[in-house]
Amino acid sequence: MRHPASTRASLLGRAAWKHLDRYEEELAAYLAGELDEETFRICRLNNGVYGQRQGEPNQMIRVKVPYGSLNAEQLEILADIAEVYSRGWGHITTRQNIQFHFVDLKKTPTVLRELAEVGLTTREAGGDTVRNISACPLAGVCPFELFDVSPWAEAAFQHLLHHPYGQRLPRKFKINFSGCMKDCGQAIFNDVGVIAAKQESGDGRVEYGFRILLGGGLGANPHRAVLLEEFTPRESLLPTIEAVVRVFDHYGNRDNKVRSRLKWLVDAMGSEELKQRILKERKLLRGSSSWPGGIPAVVAQHGDGVPGDGDNSDLVAPTPVSIRTKGIPAAIQIGSDLGNKGGGDSEHLDNDPYHAWLATNVLVSKDGTTVSAIAHAELGDVTAAQFRTIAKAQRELGADVRVTNRQDVVFRGLSLEALPRLYRYLEDAGMAGPNAGLARDVVSCPGADTCNLAVTQSRGMAKAVAEALEEAGLGGVDGIRINISGCTNSCGQHHIADIGLYGVERRVHGRSAPGYQLVLGGGVDEAGVSFATKALKLPAKKAARAVVHIVQRYALEREAEESFASFLARAGGASAIAAELKYLDVFEDPEENPDLYIDFGETGPYVAEVGIGECAGA
Numbered sequence: 118m119r120h121p122a123s124t125r126a127s128l129l130g131r132a133a134w135k136h137l138d139r140y141e142e143e144l145a146a147y148l149a150g151e152l153d154e155e156t157f158r159i160c161r162l163n164n165g166v167y168g169q170r171q172g173e174p175n176q177m178i179r180v181k182v183p184y185g186s187l188n189a190e191q192l193e194i195l196a197d198i199a200e201v202y203s204r205g206w207g208h209i210t211t212r213q214n215i216q217f218h219f220v221d222l223k224k225t226p227t228v229l230r231e232l233a234e235v236g237l238t239t240r241e242a243g244g245d246t247v248r249n250i251s252a253c254p255l256a257g258v259c260p261f262e263l264f265d266v267s268p269w270a271e272a273a274f275q276h277l278l279h280h281p282y283g284q285r286l287p288r289k290f291k292i293n294f295s296g297c298m299k300d301c302g303q304a305i306f307n308d309v310g311v312i313a314a315k316q317e318s319g320d321g322r323v324e325y326g327f328r329i330l331l332g333g334g335l336g337a338n339p340h341r342a343v344l345l346e347e348f349t350p351r352e353s354l355l356p357t358i359e360a361v362v363r364v365f366d367h368y369g370n371r372d373n374k375v376r377s378r379l380k381w382l383v384d385a386m387g388s389e390e391l392k393q394r395i396l397k398e399r400k401l402l403r404g405s406s407s408w409p410g411g412i413p414a415v416v417a418q419h420g421d422g423v424p425g426d427g428d429n430s431d432l433v434a435p436t437p438v439s440i441r442t443k444g445i446p447a448a449i450q451i452g453s454d455l456g457n458k459g460g461g462d463s464e465h466l467d468n469d470p471y472h473a474w475l476a477t478n479v480l481v482s483k484d485g486t487t488v489s490a491i492a493h494a495e496l497g498d499v500t501a502a503q504f505r506t507i508a509k510a511q512r513e514l515g516a517d518v519r520v521t522n523r524q525d526v527v528f529r530g531l532s533l534e535a536l537p538r539l540y541r542y543l544e545d546a547g548m549a550g551p552n553a554g555l556a557r558d559v560v561s562c563p564g565a566d567t568c569n570l571a572v573t574q575s576r577g578m579a580k581a582v583a584e585a586l587e588e589a590g591l592g593g594v595d596g597i598r599i600n601i602s603g604c605t606n607s608c609g610q611h612h613i614a615d616i617g618l619y620g621v622e623r624r625v626h627g628r629s630a631p632g633y634q635l636v637l638g639g640g641v642d643e644a645g646v647s648f649a650t651k652a653l654k655l656p657a658k659k660a661a662r663a664v665v666h667i668v669q670r671y672a673l674e675r676e677a678e679e680s681f682a683s684f685l686a687r688a689g690g691a692s693a694i695a696a697e698l699k700y701l702d703v704f705e706d707p708e709e710n711p712d713l714y715i716d717f718g719e720t721g722p723y724v725a726e727v728g729i730g731e732c733a734g735a
Contacts, residue, residue, distance in 0.1 A: 133233040136240055136279070140164045141226040148223070163246055163284065165239025166225050169567045170726065174222040177567060178203075179242040180232060183274040184252035184267055184294065185213035185519035189508040191235045192518070196504035202228050207504070208563060209497040209524040211610050212291070213251045214242060218567045240278065247283035247362065250274045252294035253302035254521035257422075258482040258489055258529050262296030263313040264325055264422040269354060270294045272413035273311075276355055280407070282362050287369030288377040290362060291334075298643045303522060305342050305646040306333035306613070308379040309361050316348045325423045326350045329357055331391070332383035335607035339648045340380035343388045345395065351416075351423070353399070355409035360399035364391070471540055473551040477595075482530065489529040490536060492543050493550040496561055496576055497524030506546040510539055524560055525553065556599060556668050557592035559583045560610065564603030564620065565716070565726075571603030572725045573620030573631045573657060577717020582618075585661035586668060594672045597681050598640075599664065601633075613639040615681040616664055617649045622725040623656065625704040631657035631716040631723045635698070637667070637691040638682050647682065652695040656713050659701045667694060 140160060147157040161167075167177040180195070187195075195215060199207045202224055203217040210216060220228060229239055241247055250270050257265040273292060277283050283290070292309045295302035304310025310330035315323050327349045333342030349357055361379075368386065370377045376385075383391055402408050478491040492507065499507075507526060511518045514535045516528040526548070528539060543549035552558040559582050562568070564575030579601045586592045600614035611617030617639060623632035632654050639649030655663055675684045688694060707714050716723050 133238055133240065136164070137226065137229055137233065140229065144222070144226060159244065162244035163241060164225075164229065165242030166220075166222075166229075167243055168569065169218060170565070170569045171219070171567070175218070176220045176222050176225055178217045178220050178225060178228055178239055179210075180207075180215040180217070180237055180239055181242045181249040181274075182213050182215055182237070182520055183250050184256065184270040185254050185521060186267070187518050187520065188235075189511045189518075191237055192504050192508035192511070194231055194235045194237070195499075196501040196508070198228055198231065199499075199504065200501040206498045206500040209494055209499065209520045209526075211522050211524065211560065211562075211608065212249055213254070213520050213522060214249050215499075215520065216563070218563070238278070241283060245286045245288050247277045247280070247286070247290045247292065250277075250292045250294070251302060251307075251522065253296055253300075254519045254527050255301065255480070255489060255529070256294065256296050257517075258484075258487070259296055259301070260481065260483040261299055262422075262483070263315055264296065266294040266296045266302070266311065266313055266421070268416040268419045268421050269311070269351075269413070272355060272415045273358055275415065276359070276409050276413070277362070280359075280362075282359070282366050282407075286362070286366055287371045288374065290365060290379065292358065300641050300643075300646075301522075303613070303641055304330055304333075305641055306335055306339065307342065308332065308334065308365070309358055310342050311354065311358075314348060324348075324350065327354055329354075331361065331395075332380045332388070333646075334378055334380040335610060335612050336378070337605040337607070338380075339607070339612045340383070341646055341648075343383060343392075345392055352411050355413060356399050356402050357395070359407065359409060360395050360402055363398050363402075364395050368394070470544075470549070470551070471537070474540060474543075474549055475536070477551040477555060477593075478553040479536065487530050487532060488536065489527050490531060490539055491521070491553040492526040492528065492546075492548040493552045493558065494525050494548060495550070496559075496579055499526070503546045503548060506542055506548075510542040514539060523553075523558065525558070551593070554595055554598075555592065556586050556594040556597050557583050558598075560598070560600040560614070562602050562608035564601075566718070568603060568608075570606060571620060572622050573603050573633065574717040574719065575601045575603035575609060575618075575620060578618060578620075578633065578657060578660065581658075581661045581717060582664050585665050589665045589669065591665060591668045591672060594668055596675075596679075597668060597671060611636055611639070612648045613641055613646060614649060615640060615685075616667055618660055618664075620657075621654060623654065623704065626707055628707060628714055629723050629725055630704055630714045633657055633660045635660065635663060635695070637694060638685045640680075640682055650691040652691040653698060653702055655698070655702055656704055657716060658713050663698045663701055666698060 143160045146152040165179040169175045169177055202220050204219050208216045250273050252270040256267045291307045293302045293304045293307040295304045295312045304312050312328045314328045315325045317323050329345040329349050330342035331345050334340045365379050369382055480489045517530050519527050559579040561575045561579035565571040597615045599616045600609050600611045602609035602611045602619040604620050611619045617636040618633040621632045621634050623630045634654050635652040636649035637652050640647050671684050704713055714723055
């Protein structure tokens with residue numbers, strides 16, 4: 118099946134160059150002293166170019182990757198940008214963007230044009246705009262999905278890119294898609310969350326559509342989304358999303374940035390009043406020149422797996438199989454050539470790295486005959502060489518490649534016979550770690566390495582946690598997710614982690630010291646979202662010991678198939694765990710233990726330097 122993103126180049130070709138010409142003109146005016154800082158800042162952010170804590174000329178460029186989908190040509194351009202304009206690598210974010218740091222401001226127009234040549238854009242990747250549209254990274258191959266939401270995410274991206282209502286909103290606006298109620302796309306905590314749904318009529322007919330959620334969010338004050346209506350037909354999806362954007366533009370708080378996201382409008386207006394205004398806006402939208410009703414062309418052309426609509430010849434109905442198939446090695450033993458990787462003998466599962474990777478990183482696709490395989494990107498970083506290796510493997514194996522909201526890369530639609538070749542590619546690239554879904558796969562935001570808002574080096578903290586778990590023999594514990602942010606704003610999504618940490622400044626012995634707030638019990642599943650509960654604050658250099666203690670207890674005491682949330686409840690909740698760990702919340706005198714007063718990766722005394730945050734928009 119031709120990929121829905123293949124229709125994107127002409128769209129970007131029509132609009133991108135106009136915006137890039139204007140950005141280049143505004144940059145020239147700014148550098149010449151003819152444009153003030155604040156005005157240029159808005160232009161810069163709307164084009165996905167962010168300031169860093171290091172100051173000019175250093176900039177971070179955020180590349181939008183709708184629903185995480187990348188082709189080989191795009192991957193090669195990302196490699197070039199990392200190598201030529203950045204510091205040798207790019208960073209995958211939890212919203213399926215790619216970020217490049219330390220890009221010279223004067224060179225940003227060149228970078229943006231190179232991206233546009235291959236159908237990638239940074240437009241509206243920052244500022245008070247409709248941001249990148251994310252989706253479940255397994256959309257289209259997941260056994261549990263009702264239908265493939267990928268072409269719908271593509272349609273939403275194409276409709277809203279450069280849309281007049283998406284340029285100067287009260288604040289940033291995020292949209293996520295999921296194909297089923299497991300909500301791997303994380304629709305439940307976004308401004309608009311879209312989940313595939315169906316309803317049966319009285320005569321037994323089945324209609325496919327969506328559950329649309331409103332006003333979710335993380336940040337310092339997480340909110341659960343509210344349901345707009347019980348069922349939204351497929352042809353009404355884009356008008357509904359546009360109606361939400363318009364209502365947010367009309368009524369959102371433009372006077373107080375701290376209370377300007379859609380979640381605060383839900384609180385201020387009330388969910389029922391907000392819903393009625395959105396539905397009224399949708400009803401009258403038919404008279405607008407931008408009305409996008411009906412089945413979008415990209416969906417009609419490529420299909421989404423719903424019977425009777427579009428080209429669905431390559432899509433099949435979901436099958437009742439486990440998404441993580443422990444029997445994959447046996448299946449491969451029967452049907453494929455393992456080369457020199459130990460054959461199909463199950464005795465090698467515990468000792469052979471290839472079989473360990475198969476057991477953790479390979480997932481069966483919904484057709485029951487193909488698989489998806491996850492390539493691990495440590496701390497979400499991908500080097501130029503790794504980008505090129507992924508591109509080469511994608512071309513050779515004919516795979517669909519997507520970046521994930523766990524900061525990894527997934528190869529989709531592979532034959533079993535392709536797995537040994539893919540593994541060799543990943544092994545050579547240093548991306549073959551058997552980490553998917555395991556404790557060692559720690560998620561982290563960039564933190565104080567580059568971000569103006571971060572108060573701690575979250576990347577260093579994440580590395581310390583992963584290393585401590587490995588040293589304790591706990592890196593391979595499954596069923597537990599660890600997320601770390603450098604501040605309260607949850608770019609590392611600590612609120613929805615089993616174990617979350619976010620950076621805080623501690624004042625002890627008359628000095629500042631790096632610390633973390635430990636939170637426990639977050640998650641997203643069929644029941645919705647659970648936001649993690651505060652446990653206790655810890656010195657940064659002792660937080661990894663706390664994580665090891667918790668993971669060890671879970672590994673030793675959990676019942677069969679028990680979730681971390683269930684275990685946590687049996688253990689007495691976050692407060693009981695906090696009481697066990699209270700002995701760690703001690704800062705010895707600086708002369709006795711000076712390391713507690715130096716953050717990860719730093720050489721001098723800790724200072725909580727917080728600048729103007731640009732992730733919230735201008």
